[in-house]
Amino acid sequence: MVSHDSMKNKIKLLKKKFDLTAIAITYAEAGEWKTAENYLDKIERLNESKNPKMMVVALDSEFSSETIEYAVNLADRMHYDVLAVNAMPRSLGFSLFQRRKNTLLQKKAKEFFCSLAEKTQQYRIRCESIVILNDFRSQIKKLLSQIRQIEFVLVQVKKDQNFSLNLGVPVFQIITGNPQ
Numbered sequence: 001m002v003s004h005d006s007m008k009n010k011i012k013l014l015k016k017k018f019d020l021t022a023i024a025i026t027y028a029e030a031g032e033w034k035t036a037e038n039y040l041d042k043i044e045r046l047n048e049s050k051n052p053k054m055m056v057v058a059l060d061s062e063f064s065s066e067t068i069e070y071a072v073n074l075a076d077r078m079h080y081d082v083l084a085v086n087a088m089p090r091s092l093g094f095s096l097f098q099r100r101k102n103t104l105l106q107k108k109a110k111e112f113f114c115s116l117a118e119k120t121q122q123y124r125i126r127c128e129s130i131v132i133l134n135d136f137r138s139q140i141k142k143l144l145s146q147i148r149q150i151e152f153v154l155v156q157v158k159k160d161q162n163f164s165l166n167l168g169v170p171v172f173q174i175i176t177g178n179p180q
Contacts, residue, residue, distance in 0.1 A: 042128040046081060046147050049126055053081045055153045056116070057140065059163075060088050063116045064176040067156040071174075072119045081126040083147060086112040087136035137165060144169060 010033070046053060056063070056071045063071075063084070075082050113129040120127035132139040144150050144167060152170040157163045158177075165171045 039130055042130060043143075043146055046083060046126070046128050049081050051079055051081045051126065052149045052151045053083055053147060054078075055083045055085060055140070055143065055150055056156070057085045057087060057136075057153060058112065058156045059136070060086070061156070062112050062114075064156060064174075065115070066176050067154070067174045068116050068119050071116070071154055072123055072125065075120070075125045076123045080151070082116075082120055082128075083143070083150065084113055084116050084127060084129040085136075085140065085143070086129070086131045087139070088131050088133055140165065141167060 054071070054075060056067065058067070071082060074080070112131070117127055117129065130143070140153070144153075150169060152172065153165065153167060155163060155165065155171060155173050157173050157175055159175055163173065
């Protein structure tokens with residue numbers, strides 16, 4: 001078991017070492033050190049690529065087949081890398097942590113990203129995936145500031161869902177019926 005002081009020191013170090021702490025710190029504070037480190041590794045891998053990038057966002061659901069087809073075809077034609085983001089409500093994410101159900105969180109993340117990851121792999125498109133728990137608007141802004149060359153954001157929304165993001169890059173909506 002990690003002592004309280006040890007945990008505080010690790011969190012302080014993580015805050016100092018990386019500017020993109022909001023996502024990693026959320027997991028680190030919940031004791032999910034491997035998840036926090038994994039996210040930082042994903043961001044580093046994306047920044048190593050010279051390709052422009054697009055962010056594809058789903059709000060607490062799997063990516064629909066329409067979103068996957070559109071995003072992958074566009075990424076393939078434009079030679080873009082993909083950052084797939086699922087914005088999970090804070091209450092659901094923290095309830096998964098509080099129960100210490102790491103496998104449940106991992107299973108949920110796999111469900112959200114599985115189809116998109118498989119499709120990008122078929123096309124040999126670099127794709128990284130991240131689940132965000134806090135205020136997704138501020139988290140997306142932080143991701144945009146930390147990952148170089150994100151050209152635009154695609155957001156999957158349901159019919160009749162009003163959604164807006166005020167970012168420094170173009171934001172496009174993909175309207176879906178029922179996510180699959």
